[in-house]
Amino acid sequence: MTSPAVTWSALATVLEIDDLIAAGDRILGLPRALATPDEIDRAMSEHGPRRGAVRLRTARPHLRANVYSRRETFVRLLIVRAGLPEPEPNGWILLSSGRRARGDLVFRREGVLLEYDGEQHLFDASQWATDVDRLNDLAQDEWRVIRITRRTPPAEVVARTRRALVDRGWNGEAIPREDEIGRR
Structure with a gap:
């Protein structure tokens, strides 16, 4: 072993x-x-x-700590390779209600959150109810949540994320070069 x-x-x-x-x-x-x-x-x-x-x-x-899934990693790599800032994996967000929520990929400064919904969300009623409450709390605090699945085209993930970041004040600083992260 x-x-x-x-x-x-x-x-x-x-x-x-x-x-x-x-x-x-x-x-x-x-x-x-x-x-x-x-x-x-x-x-x-x-x-x-x-x-x-x-x-x-x-x-x-x-490599990043605080990652729950392989798909989260792939989305993070996609976002960074597209020249967007790197999101914080599974960051805790303190809500105005005093509750805390964890977001899959957090752009804290801009108040944007990418949520990868795996297929387990379709079959686990308890998880689904928890997610609904959490997403409602985030919306109440004016977080922009972008929900994606395995079927969301990569170009759409990038376009929605870029649009949300720009809408929330991101000005394109600190864009990494494509060769800074190894490719598939």
């Missing part, structure tokens, strides 16, 4: 960059981290120059 961090390093020989980033996000992510960033760095160092080392070095700077 190997540790999650060592397993992640070994996956670099078989996974493409985006899948490797998503796997790393899960290891650092929610509902609980399986490894620390230091453990990931140690495993990369132990991996050395073997096959997959370039993928590890490409993927590592883009």
Whole structure:
């Protein structure tokens, strides 16, 4: 058996960059981290120059904690590659009611939130009711919520996000170059 961090390093020989980033996000992510960033760095160092080392070095700077799903990772990478600012994964939002809500991909300064609705939302009545209450609370506090699913075309995700950010005052600063994040 190997540790999650060592397993992640070994996956670099078989996974493409985006899948490797998503796997790393899960290891650092929610509902609980399986490894620390230091453990990931140690495993990369132990991996050395073997096959997959370039993928590890490409993927590592883009791993984020607090990610719940692979799809959230893919949407985050899509947004950043489109030249939009990087959203905060699963950030807590304090609502005027005093309650807290967690958003999938949060643009805090602009008050914009991307919510990835997986298919489990169709079949879990309790989760659906919780989501409705949370989204109503966010709307009451004037958050712009963009809901997306697996079937939402990537161009639409980018266009809706860009429009919402511009409407909320984003002026295009800090646009990363496309080559700053490894491609699929």
